[in-house]
Amino acid sequence: MQETRNRDRFIKVAEHAREFTPDKPQVRDFIAFLKQHQTVLDPTMDAYEGLFCGDPAIVMPGLEDIAPRFPPQVRRQLLSGALEVPKGKEAAYREAFPAMLRLLKALYDAGITIVPGTDNLAGYMLHHELELYVQAGIPAAEVLRMATLTPALVMGVNKDRGVIAAGKLADMVLIDGDPTQNIRDINNVTTVIKGGKIYDPAAIEKALGIAPRHALK
Numbered sequence: 001m002q003e004t005r006n007r008d009r010f011i012k013v014a015e016h017a018r019e020f021t022p023d024k025p026q027v028r029d030f031i032a033f034l035k036q037h038q039t040v041l042d043p044t045m046d047a048y049e050g051l052f053c054g055d056p057a058i059v060m061p062g063l064e065d066i067a068p069r070f071p072p073q074v075r076r077q078l079l080s081g082a083l084e085v086p087k088g089k090e091a092a093y094r095e096a097f098p099a100m101l102r103l104l105k106a107l108y109d110a111g112i113t114i115v116p117g118t119d120n121l122a123g124y125m126l127h128h129e130l131e132l133y134v135q136a137g138i139p140a141a142e143v144l145r146m147a148t149l150t151p152a153l154v155m156g157v158n159k160d161r162g163v164i165a166a167g168k169l170a171d172m173v174l175i176d177g178d179p180t181q182n183i184r185d186i187n188n189v190t191t192v193i194k195g196g197k198i199y200d201p202a203a204i205e206k207a208l209g210i211a212p213r214h215a216l217k
Contacts, residue, residue, distance in 0.1 A: 007083075010048070010051050010083060011083060013048065013096060013100075014051070014052055014083055014089075014092065014093050014096045015089060015092050015093075015096075016092070017092075017095070017096040017097075017099040017100055017103075018092060018095040018096060018098075018099040020099070020103065021099070021102070022102060022103060022105075022106035027103070027106070031106060031107060031110045031112065032110075034107070034110075034112050035110055035111060035112060038113070039112065039113070040113045040114075040115060040154050041107065041112055041113065041114050041115070042114075042115050042116070042117040043100075043104055043107075043114065043116075043117075044117055044118055044119055044129070045100065045101070045104060045129060045132045045133070045136075046060075046061070046062055046118050046120055046125050046128050046129045046132060047118065047119050047120060048096075048097055048100055049061045049062070049097050049132065050080040050081060050082060050120075051080075051081065051082055051083050052082065052083065052093055052094075052096045052097045053080050053082045053097075054082055054085055054093060054094070055080065055082055056079060056080055056081055056082040056083075056084070057079060057080075058079065058080050058082075059075075059078055059079060059080065060078055060079060060080045060081075060120065060121075060125075061080065061128075062120075062124075062125055062127075062128030062129075062131070062132075063078050063121065063124065063125070063128070065187075066121075066124050068211075069205075069210050069211040069212075069213070070209075070210055070211075071209045071210075078121065101132065101135060101136040101137075102136070104133065104136045104138075105136045105137045105138060108133075108136075108138050108142075113150065113154065114133075114146055114150070115146060115147075115150055115151045115154060116129045116130055116133065116143075116146055116147050117129070126147075127186045127187050130143050130144070130146075130147055130179075130183055130186055131183050131184060131186075133146070134183040140179060140180050140181070140182075140183045141180045143183065144179060144180065144186075148162055148163065149162040149163050150162075169195075170193050170196065171193065171194050171195070172192075172193050173189050173191065173192050173193075174189070174190050174191040174192075174193075175188055175189055175190065176188040176190050189201050
């Protein structure tokens with residue numbers, strides 16, 4: 001069996017993603033295969049956005065407004081880590097991530113079950129993952145459903161969670177804004193309720209040495 005747990009799984013995507021357009025027969029067949037087998041996808045798009053951004057020294061895309069608030073020793077760990085772009089393959093690398101967004105939209109349009117996830121900074125990058133889905137052309141309200149009810153259905157726990165309704169567990173966030181109209185409002189979390197306890201995100205950030213949002217404005 002060929003070993004696939006190496007950087008080739010990213011490099012090959014960077015080099016060839018633009019070739020696999022949603023109208024290509026092989027891509028259509030692949031999407032149909034996923035649909036037939038009721039496959040659930042966790043695309044982790046934000047990881048590829050960072051890898052394909054072309055500059056390993058910049059802050060990871062999606063954290064530009066957040067990273068400056070972190071202590072210096074943490075900021076050093078929030079760089080993109082982008083792949084080095086080989087000479088002659090600049091166009092392929094530049095077009096790779098937009099191609100992946102188009103594929104994501106095609107998967108959504110085909111009815112493939114998608115659950116948002118990320119391997120990056122917990123509590124922050126998941127929000128950017130949702131922003132990328134909207135950037136791909138998926139309606140914001142549907143993206144919010146993917147992040148709430150859909151995982152509950154997939155995990156078989158929708159009896160207790162997934163939506164705000166009588167009889168459900170009161171695990172929720174309160175947001176200053178309307179992310180159904182502007183998905184970036186998802187970052188404006190004012191209150192978190194989890195397990196019957198109320199948490200103040202600003203107080204938690206202060207305890208972790210994270211500067212308040214208004215401090216950089």
